[in-house]
Amino acid sequence: MxxxxxxxxxxxxxxxxxxxxxxxxxxxxxxxxxxxxxxxxxxxxxxxxxxxxxxxxxxxxxxxxxxxxxxxxxxxxxxxxxxxxxxxxxxxxxxxxxxxxxxxxxxxxxxxxxxxxxxxxxxxxxxxxxxxxxxxxxxxxxxxxxxxxxxxxxxxxxxTYPNFGLIHVRKDLLDKYGMAPPDTFDELFKFLKAAIDRGEKGVLFNGSGGVNGLLSAFAGAYGIPYTGWVKVGDHWEYAAIQPQMKEALLLFRKMVVSGLVNPVSWSTGSGATTARDLYVSGQGAALIFNGGGHVGRIQNDMDLGGKGYKEWLLPAPTNNAGHRGYTSEPxxxxxxxxxxxxxxxxxxxxxxxxxxxxxxxxxxxx
Missing domain, CATH: 3.40.190.10 (Periplasmic binding protein-like II)
Structure with a gap:
């Protein structure tokens, strides 16, 4: 005992x-x-x-x-x-x-x-x-x-609110470039490229321990579960083998090979808090983040920094299948x-x- x-x-x-x-x-x-x-x-x-x-x-x-x-x-x-x-x-x-x-x-x-x-x-x-x-x-x-x-x-x-893969972008950069908030993933990628071409850093992920953290957030942004089981007809199948996951992975690959991801997102130590801190301090043009409760606090932290950064939470972009919606609770x-x-x-x-x-x-x- x-x-x-x-x-x-x-x-x-x-x-x-x-x-x-x-x-x-x-x-x-x-x-x-x-x-x-x-x-x-x-x-x-x-x-x-x-x-x-x-x-x-x-x-x-x-x-x-x-x-x-x-x-x-x-x-x-x-x-x-x-x-x-x-x-x-x-x-x-x-x-x-x-x-x-x-x-x-x-x-x-x-x-x-x-x-x-x-x-x-x-x-x-x-x-x-x-x-x-x-x-x-x-x-x-x-x-x-x-x-x-x-x-x-x-x-x-x-x-009953979105909780996985919420996409935050720098509204002050959108205004500076004369761009409207992205409505599709292609438009998001164009914004990220424009920001990087002008000296800004790419998108940050919550990155809670390597590639799995990034993929879970991106799957949430695509509106699909990263793990678990989904009902297909009269039986259940694992979420990772669904066609929508293949679409999301290909889109994620496009983002990576295009150089749109801030390299720090791949580091094991760049957990959710670190990625968020980097974003509010201007170290990323966008943030894909697991956690709906941070929405209001992000702009507040930007204001505390006093550099005029403005936050914009995007409505879920349209995915390749023509659907949109963040992965949500419950x-x-x-x-x-x-x-x-x-x-x-x-x-x-x-x-x-x-x-x-x-x-x-x-x-x-x-």
Whole structure:
């Protein structure tokens, strides 16, 4: 047992993050018994993070509020999927798991075979906050399996506004060159070339760690998801293999080979804050940025600089397919599911999830 004074406190996000990417490779075979131990007073949560001691004050508060004993079991993220697959084969799995992103076809198979629990009956009664999410967020209906709720999404954002790939341009430069705000990507590229030809620097990206950060932002500007799953006909396919992603990648390549990207965007250290700081200080003619909450603050920071820079947030440009629209909220980064095999305690697990979703703990646990 670790001493609580030497152990980092667990946040709600840390408790629920389970090393999800490995879950995509899981496969199932056969049918599993579902004689649940509903009378059990404890639940097990698998996590790739360092496990805190039993005396951790946050865990104690959750246990006291829910009447459910919690056991955190550390599973390395790199082997999380393999361990879960092996556990399913033995008929013993944790009570609370999370996948990021979760393959819908795989979850449907688990639901059909009784491996994971639906939020219905006593489980639904124990988790009114989960049911409330589905009522307040109609878009979550696509997550239902055979009309039932099996997932509690781990949200990136619950708003209704653009949040990925917002394109900011220097309005003072547009005015100086006598150009109208770009309405298409071709017009955006012409503006960037005009700025670079006159000594300005190219477009900045949030660039949160190399090429993936740039691509996620550009995909958002193109109006498509960079990762996750999309419904195609009667089945689901990975977002990265959709035709629209090919179009976006070709357009991104054109931007790069034309020399329109500020080279600092490729640096691992140029995270979202750094790219934003460079833009407001005049080190880029444009900024493609993940994060809708920065819109008002960018112009404010330019004003504080006192150099007369003016900000302009573009309406989403028309893409090659003739469509426009930034990738917007609501968005979720993963999903929490409940074990439903013999020995699992889905009602207790639902109580824990419900408490973590309650407003009275959200501010203290994040």
């Amino acid at each position: 670790q001493d609580q004074h030497n152990t980092p406190k667990m946040t709600r996000r840390q408790i629920l993050r389970m090393g999800a990417a490995a879950g995509l490779a899981l496969t199932l075979g056969g049918t599993y018994g579902c004689a649940r131990n509903a009378s059990s007073s404890g639940v097990t949560i698998w996590t790739p993070l360092t496990v805190v001691g039993d005396n951790d004050p946050i865990l104690q508060a959750i246990e006291k509020a829910t009447g459910v004993q919690i056991k955190l079991q550390q599973i390395e993220g790199s082997v999380y999927g393999q361990r879960l697959n092996a556990s399913i084969a033995t008929g013993k799995i944790p009570d609370i798991m999370a996948l990021q992103p979760a393959a819908p076809d795989l979850l449907e198979k688990w639901a059909t075979e009784g491996v994971i629990a639906a939020f219905e009956g006593k489980v639904a009664d124990a988790a009114p906050n989960v049911i409330k999410e589905y009522i307040e967020q109609p878009a979550l209906a696509e997550l239902k399996i055979n009309g039932k709720i099996y997932q509690q999404p781990i949200f990136w954002g619950k708003g 968005q979720y980064a993963g999903t929490t599911i409940l074990g439903n095999l013999r020995g699992n305690n889905p009602v207790g697990a639902a109580k824990v999830i419900n408490y973590l979703l309650s407003k009275r703990v959200s501010s203290s646990l994040y």
